[in-house]
Amino acid sequence: MPSLARVYAGASVELTVTGDPRLTRPRVRGAAPAPVSVVLEAEATRVAADHGGSAATTRAPVLVIPQPRPQQQAAWLRLLPSTRLRVHGRLAPPMRDGDRIAAVLRVNGGGAPQIVAGPTAAQRVAGRLRGGLRAATDELGPDARALLPGLVVGDTSRVSPDLEEAFRAADMTHLLAVSGSNLSVILVLLIGPPHLAARAERRGLAARLGIPLRMTALLGGGLTLGFVIVCRPDPSVLRAAACGLITLLAIATGRRRSLLPALAAAVLVLVLYDPWLARSYGFLLSVLATGALLTLAPGLGAALRRRGLPPRPAEMLAAAVAAQAVCAPVVVVLAGRVSLVAIPCNLIAELAVAPATILGFAALAAAPFAFPAAECLAWLAGWPAGWIASVARAGAGLPGAELAWPGGWTGGLLLAAVTAVAVLTGRRLLRHRLLCALCALFLLLVLIRPAPLARVISGWPPPGWRLVVCDVGQGDALVLSAGPGAAVVVDTGPEPRAVDRCLRRLGVVRIPLLVLTHFHADHVAGLSGALRGRAVGAIETTPLRDPPDQAESVRRRAGAAHIPVITAAPGERRRVGSLSWEVLWPPPTAVRSAERQGAAVPPVEGPNDASVTLLVRTAGLTFLLLGDLEPPAQSALLAAHPTLSEVDVLKVAHHGSAYQDPGLLRRVSPRLALISCGADNPYGHPSPRTVAALRAQGAAVLRTDSAGPIAITGPDLRAAVR
Structure with a gap:
């Protein structure tokens, strides 16, 4: 099997299912979520290569990736362990050397599985x-x-x-x-x-x-x-x-x-x-945790009881501390946290x-x-x-x-050493109640991280910030300050955890309005992270519901959180405190023209050209937020707003791609250009040509892939990075 996999050979394989089929987790790849696939673990028992050689009997673990049509997906997901199948597909080597599986088998065709023998009676039960x-x-x-x-x-x-x-x-x-x-x-x-x-x-x-x-x-x-x-x-x-x-x-x-x-x-x-x-x-974590419960926890529990803790709470605390102490270094090896x-x-x-x-x-x-x-x-x-x-x-x-x-193992060994030191000093610390109370207070402050204290220690966010471009990888998420603890959020990036972390560090607990410029996954897939633990007044979206699955996902999440969804319209003006903004694009006529594929007013060519575009004013500064507008829509935006003039800050369209309208860049002539993109992204964003054009207009260029999150303060337009 490994030799066939190394040459990506096609083969007919008989195999026995050894695990429950499952769907892969949704992931964002560029503007769209990666397709969800069915995967299952199996043991190949007989294999015959397409070109030459006779069938061979084997016992090789394989990862099977069928590619069924939607109506056949359920048939694959119903398969039980011990079911025997016959499939034809192409073999490939596993992604990591030394992996348990001998090969990855991508099944040809989109039909239902060909079952040779059903599952055992025990597996049916x-x-x-x-x-x-x-x-x-x-x-x-x-x-x-x-x-x-x-x-x-x-x-x-x-x-x-x-x-x-x-x-x-x-x-x-x-x-x-x-x-x-x-x-x-x-x-x-x-x-x-x-x-x-x-x-x-x-x-x-x-x-x-x-x-x-x-x-x-x-x-x-x-x-x-x-x-x-x-x-x-x-x-x-x-x-x-x-x-x-x-x-x-x-x-x-x-x-x-x-x-x-x-x-x-x-x-x-x-x-x-x-x-x-x-x-x-x-298996290692399971054995370590059990060993800690049998060896370390009894002594620790006895020590806690001697210091006045009731027996049952002492046993529970001792078990949790012992298991965490021995397992945390291994978790660090895997996760680095x-x-x-x-x-x-x-x-x-x-x-x-x-x-x-x-x-x-x-x-x-x-x-x-x-x-x-x-x-x-x-x-x-x-x-x-x-x-x-x-x-x-x-x-x-x-x-x-x-x-x-x-x-890695260096971090694991370092944490093990720190844990040992903490245990040794902790035994003496328990004798001093005041020191214990101070340590508990310190830990509480570290966990809660009050925004004023975090700002003093880390310097982030800078005082008086007006706009923050969150570092969410290859996507967009912008935060506009609307007062203490409040902000207007524009897009949520491709991943919930990143935007949630950004908003927490800014101390945002209330979002009067959350604007989703368009429904591409790198702008809306992080929505649940922005909603987590925050009061949201409304979600405003583009009128073009494309891609339909992402638009439906947004409506479903908003409905589950009981948040109204409204549609942006050009000329719409809103204000929250000292923050005000106007919607410039897209015109409803252009969106309707695109939906019926007519040619009346310049139609939008797709979701990017239907991006909600905002002109924002706060603290004497003007920001132009272009979403992912492509050059035709940028040119139409200029024609629709002949009075549009210079701005202080430009959020460059489409992560700084090479496709920008020179006329728009000349007209707005920003003092500062912001580009939100992911490090080592496969699209080459931002384009060197776009960066050079912005600098030729006299703009300073900041990008999240190299600078991390970016904060703009006013009115002197100072920029700070994390």
Whole structure:
């Protein structure tokens, strides 16, 4: 398979599905979102190259990317693990050297999958159970509907990108999907605490029902195997299952049990069975967290109890601190950041994990037999699941939720050293209550980052700022100050997190008007980030609803947030405090002409030429914001507004592309030209020719790809960069 993949050979392949098919996450590529694809993991069992050679039998893991027509997509998504398929496609090498998969297989044609043999009976039952839980959660709120199937059976198909980002920022991703802790909750419910499982005072349902120890162990083993089948053998699930089975074996044989040897034996068995787990960061994090709970947490909990903390809170705090201390260096290796809200968020969310898990599994079991009861149980489970999601969103929403940190193994080792020093000094610090209180206050200030304090420390944003061009990569997001805590926002960039971070650093909590110049993804895909935690008066858009899918997405998001959507019209004038602006473009007649493809008034050629264009006045400065206007629309704008004269600041159209109207540049003759573009973007923005033309007009040119976010203060037109 690797040799065929290296030459991009076409081949007929028989394969066995090994994981649930899923849709790729939406990503913005230029002006449009990248198409969402179906992907699934499989094991190739037989391969025959198109040109020469006979069919060969193999066992090679492959990543399959079918390209079905929209009406056939559901057929691929319904495939269950253990299903055997026959496909024809082109092989390609994986993107990274040393990847687990031997090849990427892009399937030819857009039809339904050709099934050679259906799934096993166990997988069919598991599929029905998972489908029943999804159906039972259909009427829950968006976050609970997305999170509960993931928490119970690992089905994250409904988790939105912004919810996933919130869990990542709060270091709660282990709660976003099924993990070993879920199995632990179920086993404890059956056998009680493991250290009491063989004693006379043992607890759990098995003891209450009078089930003997050996039968309890057998029931626990069957429950564990069923859990792995239904929830899929992810690394953390395998680790928890192996530990659980070893503990159950010890209970059944009456031997002395110690959980740490059980963990070590489980790791050894699993790595011998599947050596690739030794390279899995998920498996590593699961083992480290469990090891910390068994070794570090008991001593830390005892120390906290000696200092007056009640037993249960002491145990929870010790577990969260121990797990975070050993896992954070590994997270830094992957992500290059440290979450400062991980411990409090996990502590608060932990209160809801057990109720959500138990009620979710009850709904899962009841769905095939009593669906109304399953809906009721899912409704009950939705409350703690919604609580967990709210904790993640609240934690991730804090300005200081994350701290940038060097990535790679160097950063991981550095954080491990800092953690060790913090532990050593922390032991002495706990003896001084005043110092503890001061440290807690300092941490609170770092998390909240009040705007005045952040401005004093970092110098950003500069006092008296009037316009900020956010650094959102290859896209546009501009912020116009409209008073303390308020701003008019023009476009939201391609990614929610970037515009949200920019607005938080500016201290913006109220947006009287959010203008979307046109519906290309690099201008509107970050909308949810701008709306997050802010009061928005209205969203104003261009009259041309193109591309239709992005326009519909904006309407859907605005409707969910109960924000009115209005249409911009030339001549419209508005004012908020000292900020005023006028809409110059596009004329409704031009948009109507484009929609009916007529030739009446110069029609717009597409979404770029329908960009809402604003002339803004504030603090004695004038700003011309051109959106993505192309030269024909720029020329028509000049003709429609013969009185348009010089401006102080020009937001250069279309990220500084080479297509600019020289007449417009001469007419407005800006003192400062601002270009919003992404570093190393594939379009070559900004064009050297455009930059040279602006400088020839006497304009200073600032660009976000090299300067980062840019702030303009008035009335002396000073520019500051972050």
